[in-house]
Amino acid sequence: MRQNPERRTALLDAAIEVLADQGARGLTFRAVDQRAAVPTGTASNYFPNRDALLTQAGRRVFERLDPGPEVIGESLALPRTRASVDRLMHEMVGRITAFPSGHLAMLELRLESTRRPELRAVLTEQIKTNLQENIDFHLDTGMPGDADTVVHLYLALNWLIIERLTLPDLFDEARTDALITSLVDQLVPPR
Structure with missing residues (x-):
């Protein structure tokens, strides 16, 4: 797993935007990579699976609120x-x-x-x-x-x-x- 905290935060913020725009079904690693404007495959280097991405995006919403x-x-x-x-x-x-x-x-x-x-x-x-x-x-x-x-x-x-x-x-x-x-x-x- 990658450990760049700023990149992880940017990916989680992108995941929030994808969830809001496309719903949970639209939340893919590729969609997060595109929204965060990072190379394809970046999100999958930071999150072991989609469940981890969903869970951490939920925590990030609370941080931002x-x-x-x-x-x-x-x-x-x-x-x-x-x-x-x-x-x-x-x-x-x-x-x-x-x-x-x-x-x-x-x-x-x-x-x-x-x-x-x-x-x-x-x-x-x-x-x-x-x-x-x-x-x-x-x-x-x-x-x-x-x-x-x-x-x-x-x-x-x-x-x-x-x-x-x-x-x-x-x-x-x-x-x-x-x-x-x-x-x-x-x-x-x-x-």
Whole structure:
């Protein structure tokens, strides 16, 4: 296996784009090589098989969607109010929809995981970990609401994101913003 981390990352980013554009069935080593603009055979030197490529592409989506220390620092400085949760939810939806190929690739990976138990296990563990980190952050920082509040927001906003990415004419930007605020108002207790 090759060990050039920059090349591996470029191949995984190309795999995400292929998944978003062509679906899981279109994800081949050749398609990844072409998207990454590398010589044919490069991806197969970095990934032992297609399952490894799928699994690592899923992990890469989560890396790219991570808010980073700046956003975390900003959120720690916010007052512990419903309005702050609203602001954070708007930021999250904006960050995710700004990387549409990542979320679309994740949808493809979720569908593919129904046929690939190893991929299902990896995605389940990654999403479970991310959800628990969100719950812990919410509770540890003293934001209003409990663990169920976070889970409800996660479920509702994930579907709103899917609508924005797959049927963008269903809810325009203003309606999306209003729906986020409405969900927060209904799910997060006032403080």
